[in-house]
Amino acid sequence: MISENTVLESGAGGVGTWDAELTMSNCIVASNVGRGVVAGIRLSHSDPVISNCIVYENTADGGGMTYGLGIYGGGVTISNSIINNATDDEVVLVDGGVAYVEYSNVRNGFPGVGNIDADPLFRSYKGF
Numbered sequence: 001m002i003s004e005n006t007v008l009e010s011g012a013g014g015v016g017t018w019d020a021e022l023t024m025s026n027c028i029v030a031s032n033v034g035r036g037v038v039a040g041i042r043l044s045h046s047d048p049v050i051s052n053c054i055v056y057e058n059t060a061d062g063g064g065m066t067y068g069l070g071i072y073g074g075g076v077t078i079s080n081s082i083i084n085n086a087t088d089d090e091v092v093l094v095d096g097g098v099a100y101v102e103y104s105n106v107r108n109g110f111p112g113v114g115n116i117d118a119d120p121l122f123r124s125y126k127g128f
Contacts, residue, residue, distance in 0.1 A: 057085060
């Protein structure tokens with residue numbers, strides 16, 4: 001669990017990568033505060049795999065539009081996950097970033113096989 005972090009200068013509140021190999025599974029990234037526009041996870045020029053994870057209630061305090069996952073110039077594969085942040089957009093693709101999302105619950109929806117947009121009905125992130 002990665003939770004209740006606050007970034008002091010710039011970056012994602014939960015997880016940030018640059019040109020890295022990353023596999024995240026069976027994890028929770030919740031209630032983090034990013035600086036700038038990325039709230040929970042920023043993936044830069046990386047091709048990570050995220051499965052069976054919850055990314056929930058992350059925020060950013062940079063003003064303007066904020067988002068839960070920022071994919072910058074890489075390709076992320078997300079499956080069987082819940083992405084529901086307190087942001088404008090859940091997944092934003094920048095600089096040619098690509099996201100393959102399947103069988104996941106993404107607030108406001110996201111294209112992909114088996115994806116849904118439904119309230120996950122969490123009591124609180126501490127109740128996981």
